[in-house]
Amino acid sequence: MEVTFNIFRFNAQFDYTPRYQSYQLEVRENEVILDVLNRIKEDIDSTISYRRSCRHGICGSCAVKVNNKAVLACKENVYKLVETFGDALVVDPLDRRLAIKDLIVDKADFWRKYREIKPWQISEIASSPMSENLIPPAVVEWIEGADSCIECGACYYSCPAVRVNERFLGPHALTKLFRFAADIRDTAAIERLDTANIPASGIWDCVKCMECKVVCPKEISPIDKITKLHLQSFVRSRAPNNPATRHSKVFLRSIEKRGRLDENAAVRYSLGLLALKHVKTALKMLRRKKLPKETAPIEKIDEVKKLIEIARRNR
Numbered sequence: 001m002e003v004t005f006n007i008f009r010f011n012a013q014f015d016y017t018p019r020y021q022s023y024q025l026e027v028r029e030n031e032v033i034l035d036v037l038n039r040i041k042e043d044i045d046s047t048i049s050y051r052r053s054c055r056h057g058i059c060g061s062c063a064v065k066v067n068n069k070a071v072l073a074c075k076e077n078v079y080k081l082v083e084t085f086g087d088a089l090v091v092d093p094l095d096r097r098l099a100i101k102d103l104i105v106d107k108a109d110f111w112r113k114y115r116e117i118k119p120w121q122i123s124e125i126a127s128s129p130m131s132e133n134l135i136p137p138a139v140v141e142w143i144e145g146a147d148s149c150i151e152c153g154a155c156y157y158s159c160p161a162v163r164v165n166e167r168f169l170g171p172h173a174l175t176k177l178f179r180f181a182a183d184i185r186d187t188a189a190i191e192r193l194d195t196a197n198i199p200a201s202g203i204w205d206c207v208k209c210m211e212c213k214v215v216c217p218k219e220i221s222p223i224d225k226i227t228k229l230h231l232q233s234f235v236r237s238r239a240p241n242n243p244a245t246r247h248s249k250v251f252l253r254s255i256e257k258r259g260r261l262d263e264n265a266a267v268r269y270s271l272g273l274l275a276l277k278h279v280k281t282a283l284k285m286l287r288r289k290k291l292p293k294e295t296a297p298i299e300k301i302d303e304v305k306k307l308i309e310i311a312r313r314n315r
């Protein structure tokens with residue numbers, strides 16, 4: 001199949017503006033994006049730059065964006081991409097603003113935030129231990145692959161919260177933080193949860209868009225790990241009192257009471273006095289009969305209560 005690859009070209013040392021360069025190639029069914037980049041570099045244009053190393057989806061260095069979707073170049077089959085996007089593909093660096101040369105980005109912010117969460121096990125280990133320090137299968141299950149992250153950056157550079165808030169740690173760092181906070185051999189769980197709960201940089205600034213889950217090439221689902229950090233923060237009393245945590249509480253209370261979300265109560269309880277800034281909008285909605293009505297509990301509310309109880313017991 002003949003495919004056109006429009007590849008982002010930019011050299012931060014010499015260029016004022018970036019450009020796209022088109023390459024047309026005959027692609028075989030089993031080829032991935034990295035095969036194409038290698039062929040371009042070896043046979044057509046040796047000036048093109050990109051990162052790669054293992055070629056087996058392990059080192060995480062080859063992540064790029066194809067038609068705005070973050071992918072591992074060594075894993076993403078070209079035919080499949082053509083099925084989704086058509087036979088003209090646009091290959092970009094993970095973040096065009098951070099391009100150093102072509103598809104290579106400066107990941108300094110990514111690594112700085114990664115270091116901030118202390119991505120190593122903190123514990124006193126005897127210099128000559130007499131036995132292995134094992135963790136039970138249930139804990140491994142709870143960690144749920146968080147230790148398989150290859151730090152490719154696909155989730156981080158797709159996260160809208162990172163785009164608008166440069167302090168937000170991002171899905172990669174919070175996943176790693178969870179991995180150690182959940183590990184019973186680590187002795188710094190409380191300190192880690194406190195880091196996770198810092199306003200503006202922590203878990204309560206995740207906007208739950210699920211993009212990290214969609215793009216993660218290792219199917220780790222960072223959003224699930226962030227949700228588990230929410231839970232751990234409540235269970236270990238580290239969650240601060242802020243609109244986001246109150247929103248979680250009112251959500252539960254509302255489901256427990258009525259079996260559905262009471263949107264009016266959610267705004268009042270989550271925002272407290274801050275809700276006053278929405279009075280104008282509320283009046284407008286009231287005039288247009290768009291304000292949600294107070295709702296009666298659903299018919300089988302007792303069953304909902306039982307389910308909540310079971311979830312609490314199994315937490």
Ligand code: FES
Binds near residue numbers: 053055061074
């Ligand atoms: S080259 Fe190592 S993950 Fe793609």
